[in-house]
Amino acid sequence: MKILWLASWYPNRCSPFNGDFIKRHAEAVSLFEEIQVICVIRDSTGSVTKDVLTEEAAQDKLTETIIYYYSPKYPFFFDKLFSERKYRQLYKEAVRNYTSKNGKPDLVHVHVAMKAGVIALWLKRTMAVPFVISEHWSGFLDEAREKFEQLPFYFRSLWKKVMRKADGCSTVSQYLGSAVKNKFPFIETVIIPNVVNTAIFYPSEGEREPLKFIHISGLDDLKNPMEIMEAFKIVLDKYPNTVLEVFGSTKKAIVDFSDSLQLTGKVRFHEEVPQQQLASELNQSVALILYSSYETFGCVLIEANACGVPVIVSDIPVFHENVQESLNGFFVKPHDPVALAEKMIWAIKNRPLVNSKAVTAMTGSKFSYSVVGKQFSNWYKEIIAKSV
16 A cells, blocks of 8 residues: 655654654554655754755655755744745645655545644545544643643634544544544544554663663653652662663753752753663663653653563553553552652562563563554555545
8 A cells, every 4th residue: 555644743853853653653554555754844943944955765665755944933923824835835745746756645644633634635635535643642631731722713623624524543542542532523533552663672681770760751841850850869868879860851940950959960861862772771770750740652661661671650541551550560649759759669679570571572562563553554454445
């Protein structure tokens, strides 16, 4: 099958880690189908181009086309008006180039309905190509800080139009799927999870450091990094040689808070790094800590588990879909640093109780490229069969 992916989010030179989980999905599906990804990126600062720049990459059955366009900031509503017009023009042009070389795709797969979904609407209207959507945005969750209901009316109505015309929708968790279904009760949803690259994340031969924990995130408020610091302070009082490695977009306020707790040198901050380095760091850790207020999935959980490393997570519904208490992870009451510290101390004392080989095997059987890629391939075939 020839599948055309229209991605609203995708890693690019302006935002190297934006939608990296979508790229991993593309790599997984390309094991089974011919995938062409197109993503159009606004460069408002001119850091990549002062005009239009198209970059292409191809490997096996996956081809990626990233188009950058320069659109400086304009006052008032003119900013979105001018940028949106350029966005749609370039996207349609890229799709026409694809169809002129390859013919009509069998299916269009939109990743995050806004804004690439408007191009799928146009393709369905002009060429009768069915399309599906994979929705990843946390704004559908009731507890999210940035919510769907807060968007401008025009944006919400266009989003609903795209969803109504879609031939199906996938989400990475049941929790997100229920939230999407609550907003768009007319759409059929399936659950296809995120993937982990088991060629990168796998157990190392060496011993793990006995007193090292790791946290990986964008360090946004929803990840509760300061609560993690408070918990770590308690752990450090009992085990002075403990270290916490933090990987993400370092924020001054968080570093200052860590310093105020006298954790300097014990909490080591790192910027975002390649997955190979994360795998190495995970393999040296007692456990990964992800103490979020809410999530749609939590990719770092399965990356840790693929390495045979257990996870310590906040007791929120979505984590119960992939974490089993005392098997591949441990739950802690949300917003309770004392409880989190107690669980970290327990993990130090009881590390041998975790069956790392079983955790690795279970993770690969559910989230490997071959398993998830096949799920997408089967879904595509069902959608195409229905649309004939």
